[in-house]
Amino acid sequence: MDNKMTIQDIARIAGVSKATVSRVLNHNPSVNSLLRERVQKVVQEYGFVRSVTAIGLAGGHTRLIGVLAPPLTWPSVPEIMHGVAEFIERTDYEMVLYSIGFERNHSDVLDHILSMNMVAGLLAIFPGELSRHLTNRFQRGFPVVTIDDQTKPATLPWIGVDNVTSAYEATRHLIELGHLRIAHILGPQSYYCSVERYQGYCQALQDAGISVDPTLLLQGTFTPASGRECATMLFSRKRSDWPTAIFVANDQMAYAVLEVAEQQNIRVPEDIAIVGFDDNSFSAHIRPSLTTIRQPFSEMGQKALEVLITMIDQNHHLEKGAQKQSTQQEPIHSFENIQGASPRIRVPTRLIVRASSGAPRSLEIGL
Amino acid sequence: MDNKMTIQDIARIAGVSKATVSRVLNHNPSVNSLLRERVQKVVQEYGFVRSVTAIGLAGGHTRLIGVLAPPLTWPSVPEIMHGVAEFIERTDYEMVLYSIGFERNHSDVLDHILSMNMVAGLLAIFPGELSRHLTNRFQRGFPVVTIDDQTKPATLPWIGVDNVTSAYEATRHLIELGHLRIAHILGPQSYYCSVERYQGYCQALQDAGISVDPTLLLQGTFTPASGRECATMLFSRKRSDWPTAIFVANDQMAYAVLEVAEQQNIRVPEDIAIVGFDDNSFSAHIRPSLTTIRQPFSEMGQKALEVLITMIDQNHHLEKGAQKQSTQQEPIHSFENIQGASPRIRVPTRLIVRASSGAPRSLEIGL
DNA sequence: TTGTATGCGTTATCAT
DNA sequence: ATGATAACGCATACAA
Numbered sequence: 001m002d003n004k005m006t007i008q009d010i011a012r013i014a015g016v017s018k019a020t021v022s023r024v025l026n027h028n029p030s031v032n033s034l035l036r037e038r039v040q041k042v043v044q045e046y047g048f049v050r051s052v053t054a055i056g057l058a059g060g061h062t063r064l065i066g067v068l069a070p071p072l073t074w075p076s077v078p079e080i081m082h083g084v085a086e087f088i089e090r091t092d093y094e095m096v097l098y099s100i101g102f103e104r105n106h107s108d109v110l111d112h113i114l115s116m117n118m119v120a121g122l123l124a125i126f127p128g129e130l131s132r133h134l135t136n137r138f139q140r141g142f143p144v145v146t147i148d149d150q151t152k153p154a155t156l157p158w159i160g161v162d163n164v165t166s167a168y169e170a171t172r173h174l175i176e177l178g179h180l181r182i183a184h185i186l187g188p189q190s191y192y193c194s195v196e197r198y199q200g201y202c203q204a205l206q207d208a209g210i211s212v213d214p215t216l217l218l219q220g221t222f223t224p225a226s227g228r229e230c231a232t233m234l235f236s237r238k239r240s241d242w243p244t245a246i247f248v249a250n251d252q253m254a255y256a257v258l259e260v261a262e263q264q265n266i267r268v269p270e271d272i273a274i275v276g277f278d279d280n281s282f283s284a285h286i287r288p289s290l291t292t293i294r295q296p297f298s299e300m301g302q303k304a305l306e307v308l309i310t311m312i313d314q315n316h317h318l319e320k321g322a323q324k325q326s327t328q329q330e331p332i333h334s335f336e337n338i339q340g341a342s343p344r345i346r347v348p349t350r351l352i353v354r355a356s357s358g359a360p361r362s363l364e365i366g367l
Numbered sequence: 368m369d370n371k372m373t374i375q376d377i378a379r380i381a382g383v384s385k386a387t388v389s390r391v392l393n394h395n396p397s398v399n400s401l402l403r404e405r406v407q408k409v410v411q412e413y414g415f416v417r418s419v420t421a422i423g424l425a426g427g428h429t430r431l432i433g434v435l436a437p438p439l440t441w442p443s444v445p446e447i448m449h450g451v452a453e454f455i456e457r458t459d460y461e462m463v464l465y466s467i468g469f470e471r472n473h474s475d476v477l478d479h480i481l482s483m484n485m486v487a488g489l490l491a492i493f494p495g496e497l498s499r500h501l502t503n504r505f506q507r508g509f510p511v512v513t514i515d516d517q518t519k520p521a522t523l524p525w526i527g528v529d530n531v532t533s534a535y536e537a538t539r540h541l542i543e544l545g546h547l548r549i550a551h552i553l554g555p556q557s558y559y560c561s562v563e564r565y566q567g568y569c570q571a572l573q574d575a576g577i578s579v580d581p582t583l584l585l586q587g588t589f590t591p592a593s594g595r596e597c598a599t600m601l602f603s604r605k606r607s608d609w610p611t612a613i614f615v616a617n618d619q620m621a622y623a624v625l626e627v628a629e630q631q632n633i634r635v636p637e638d639i640a641i642v643g644f645d646d647n648s649f650s651a652h653i654r655p656s657l658t659t660i661r662q663p664f665s666e667m668g669q670k671a672l673e674v675l676i677t678m679i680d681q682n683h684h685l686e687k688g689a690q691k692q693s694t695q696q697e698p699i700h701s702f703e704n705i706q707g708a709s710p711r712i713r714v715p716t717r718l719i720v721r722a723s724s725g726a727p728r729s730l731e732i733g734l
Numbered sequence: 735t736t737g738t739a740t741g742c743g744t745t746a747t748c749a750t
Numbered sequence: 751a752t753g754a755t756a757a758c759g760c761a762t763a764c765a766a
Contacts, residue, residue, distance in 0.1 A: 006758095006759055006760080007759070007760065008760095009385040009760080016736080016737085017736070017737045017738075018536070018737090018738095018759090018760080018761095019736070019737060019738080019762080020735090020736065020737075021760095022760065022761060022762085023735095023736090023761090023762095025760095026761080030736090031735070031736080032735060032736085035735090035736085047478070047482060049479065049482040049483040050483065050759080050760070051424070051484060051485075051758085051759055051760075052420075052423075052483050052485040053419075053421075053422075053429060053485065053760095054420075054424050054742095054758070054759035054760040054761090055419045055759080055760060055761080056418075056419075056420030056423075056742090056760090057418070057420045057421050057424050057741095057742045057743065057744085057758085057759075057760070057761095058380075058741080058742055058759070058760040058761040058762080059742085059761050059762085061761090062420065064463075067464075070450070071449055071452070072439060072445035072446075072448045072449050073445050073446060073449045073648075078440050078444070078445045079439075079440060080753085081439045081466065082438055082439050082440045082466070085438070085439070085464070085466030086466075086468060089466075089467075089468065094463055094485070095463065095464050095465075096431075096461055096462065096463050097434075097452070097462050097463075097464040098452075098461075098462075099448065099449070099452030099453075099456075100456075101452075101453060101456065103763075111414060112416055114417070115414060115416040116416045116417060116418055116419045117418060117420075118418075118419040118420060118461070137751080162579075194443030222559045239744060245703075255652065257653070281440075282649065282652070284652075284697075285622065285626070285649070285653065286652065286653070287653075287654045373742090373743055373744085374743070374744070375744095383752080383753085384752065384754075384755080385743090385744080385745095385753085385754090386745085386746085386752070386753060386755095387751090387752060389744065389755075390751095390752090391747060392744095393745085397751060397752090398751070398752085399751060399752085402751085402752085417743080417744070418742085418743055418744070420742085420743080420744090421742075421743035421744040421745085421758090422743080422744055422745075423744090423758090424742085424743080424744070424757095424758045424759065424760085425743075425744040425745040425758055426744070426745050426746085426758085427758070428745090509736080533756080571762045604746090621741075643740090
C-alpha cells in the first residue's frame with residue numbers, strides 16, 4: 001500500500017521490461033496495445049505514480065511550472081493565482097510558487113530558481129524591473145510568460161489588457177460626465193502599464209480638446225499610502241485649483257483617495273468624481289462604490305498558463321526532432337523560432353460605472 | 368555563464384573531489400576549513416546551485432514543501448500564504464502550491480500529491496473534511512501540519528487560535544455594551560472552528576446569566592451569500608423579535624449583514640450591533656468599520672512552516688540514526704515518536720473594537 | 735515492437 | 751579528512 005514502487009516493480013509484475021513501462025507511461029505509440037493494456041492495468045491497480053525527481057533527472061524535463069508572484073497580499077494577485085491554479089489542476093503539471101518580497105535582489109532570486117533547473121517554464125506576474133532579466137532568459141530558449149507588464153521593446157510572451165484604450169475609456173467617461181479639470185494619479189514608472197494608462201488619459205483629454213495640465217498630474221506608487229499622499233496634497237491646495245474629477249491608476253490608490261475625501265468631508269462624486277482601475281473585490285462594496293475598469297484577472301491567469309504549457313510542449317518536441325533531423329549541435333528551442341513572434345494576448349476590459357463617478361445606486365453594476 | 372554546471376565541474380575547478388564539494392554544500396563539519404573556503408569561493412564565483420531533482424533522487428529527501436490551500440480568493444488565505452512565503456524564502460526549501468477547488472475529490476488530489484513523493488512535507492490550510500485523511504498519512508510517518516482546523520480527536524500538528532476564548536471575548540464585548548438579545552450566525556459545521564466559536568458564544572452568554580435562545584441561532588457557511596440569507600431572514604421577522612446585536616462567525620458574512628442592513632435602512636450600531644471574526648483587510652475600511660477578532664494569519668503561516676520544517680529535519684536525522692543504531696527494518700519517522708505529542712500551537716487573537724459595535728470613530732483601531 | 739545498457743547530478747558508502 | 755564508486759528511478763539510444 002505504501003508508495004515506494006518503481007517502474008521496475010511494475011515491469012516485473014506486468015512481465016515486461018522497464019523500458020516498456022516507461023514507454024507506456026509516456027504515451028509512446030510504438031508499443032503493442034496488448035502490452036500497453038497489461039501495463040496500464042497494473043499501474044492502475046497499484047496506483048503507481050512515477051518519481052518526479054527521477055523523471056527530471058533522466059529526461060531533463062520537469063513537470064513543474066514556476067510562478068513568480070508579488071506578495072499575495074497585493075490585490076489582484078490572488079485572483080490571477082486562482083485562474084492559474086484552476087488551469088493547472090487540469091494538466092500534468094504542478095506549480096512551484098515563488099512569492100517574492102521586496103528586500104532581496106529579485107534577479108538573484110530568479111537566477112537561483114533557474115539555476116537549479118527544477119521548473120520547465122516560468123510565469124512571471126507583474127515582473128516590473130525584472131522584465132529585462134526575463135527577456136534574456138527567454139531569448140536563450142527558456143519558456144517564459146508574463147502577465148500585465150511589458151518591456152519597451154516588447155519581446156516577451158505576454159498576457160494583459162489594453163491599458164491605453166482602457167484608460168482612455170475611463171477618462172472619456174469622466175469627460176462625458178462634463179468634467180474639464182481631470183487629475184490623474186499615476187502608477188510607478190517602473191511598470192509599463194503605468195505609462196500606458198497615462199497615455200490613454202492624455203489621449204482622451206486631447207481628443208476632447210482639453211490640454212493636459214501638469215499641475216493635475218500626481219505621481220503615485222500603486223500603494224494606498226501613496227494614494228493618500230497624493231490626495232492630501234491635492235486637497236491642500238486652494239479650492240479653485242482642485243480638479244472636479246480624478247482618474248486614479250489603480251483601485252488601491254483610489255480607495256485611499258476616497259478615505260481622505262471622507263475624512264475631509266469632501267463629497268464624492270458631488271465635489272469630486274473618482275474613477276479607478278482594476279476592479280478589485282473591494283470596489284463594489286466600498287462607500288461610495290468605485291467606478292473602475294474591470295480586468296479579468298482569473299482569465300488572464302488561465303490564458304497565461306495555457307500559453308506557457310504550449311510553449312513547453314513545443315519546446316520539448318522540437319528538441320527531440322532537432323536531434324533526429326539535423327546535425328546541428330545546439331537545440332533550437334525558442335518559442336519565437338516556431339511561431340515567428342512571441343504571443344501577445346490582450347483580454348478585454350470593461351468600464352464598471354458605480355457611485356464614485358455619479359451613478360445612482362440603483363444603476364450600479366457588479367454588486 | 369550558462370547554468371549547466373554540476374558539482375563535478377566545481378570539484379574540478381576547486382581541485383577537489385565531488386564528495387568534498389557535496390560535503391561542503393551540506394555543511395558537513397568534517398571538512399578542512401581551507402578546502403571548505405576554496406570550494407565555497409568557487410561556488411560563489413560561478414553562482415552554482417545544485418539540481419533539486421538530483422538531490423531528491425540521491426538523498427530520497429526532496430526540498431519541496433507542499434501547501435494544500437483553499438482557493439486564494441478566499442479571504443485570509445493570501446495573508447497566511449504571505450507568511451508562508453516569507454518564511455520559506457529564508458530556507459533551502461521551495462513551495463509547491465496545490466490550490467484545491469471544489470469539484471474534484473479532495474482525497475484523490477491528496478493521494479496523487481503524496482504518491483509521487485515529490486514533497487517532503489505538507490502544510491494543509493483549512494483542511495476541513497480532509498483532516499481524517501491527513502491524520503492517516505501523518506500517523507504513517509509523513510510530516511503534516513495544519514492551520515486552523517482540527518479534527519475532534521486532535522492528533523495532527525496544528526497552528527491556530529483559541530476559537531472558544533476568542534468568541535467568548537467577542538460575545539462578552541457585546542454583553543458589556545448592554546446587549547441582552549445577541550444572535551449568532553454560525554459557520555459551517557464541517558469546520559471545527561465553527562463549533563468552537565459557537566461554544567465560546569454560548570459560554571459567554573451563560574456566564575452572564577443569559578440563556579441561549581435557539582431562535583437567535585442562524586446557520587451560515589462562511590460565504591457572503593449565506594450571510595446575506597441569514598440577515599434577510601432575521602430582518603424579515605417582526606421588529607420585536609430582532610436581536611440587538613449579532614456575533615457573526617466570520618467577517619465575510621458580517622460584511623453581508625452590514626450590506627443588508629444598509630439596504631433596509633437599518634442603522635449599525637444604533638439599531639443593531641455587529642461583531643465579526645477574522646479581521647480581514649476589508650474590516651477596517653468598510654462603513655461602518657467592523658468590530659472583530661483579529662487573527663494573526665501571517666504569523667500563523669510562518670509558525671506552521673517552522674514546525675513543519677523542524678519535523679522534516681528531525682525525520683531525516685532519525686532515519687539515518689535508525690539505520691546505524693539498530694537492525695530494525697522499518698525506519699521510525701513519526702514526529703509523535705520523537706516529541707511524544709504532536710505540537711499544537713495557539714497564537715493569540717485580539718478584539719478590535721470599531722464602529723459596528725458602537726466605538727466612536729475617533730477611537731477606532733487598526734486603520 | 736521490445737529488451738538491454740548507459741547516463742542524468744547528487745548523496746552515501748566504502749576505502750584510503 | 752578526503753577520494754573513488756555505487757546507488758537513486760527514470761528516459762533513451764542502441765541492439766535484437
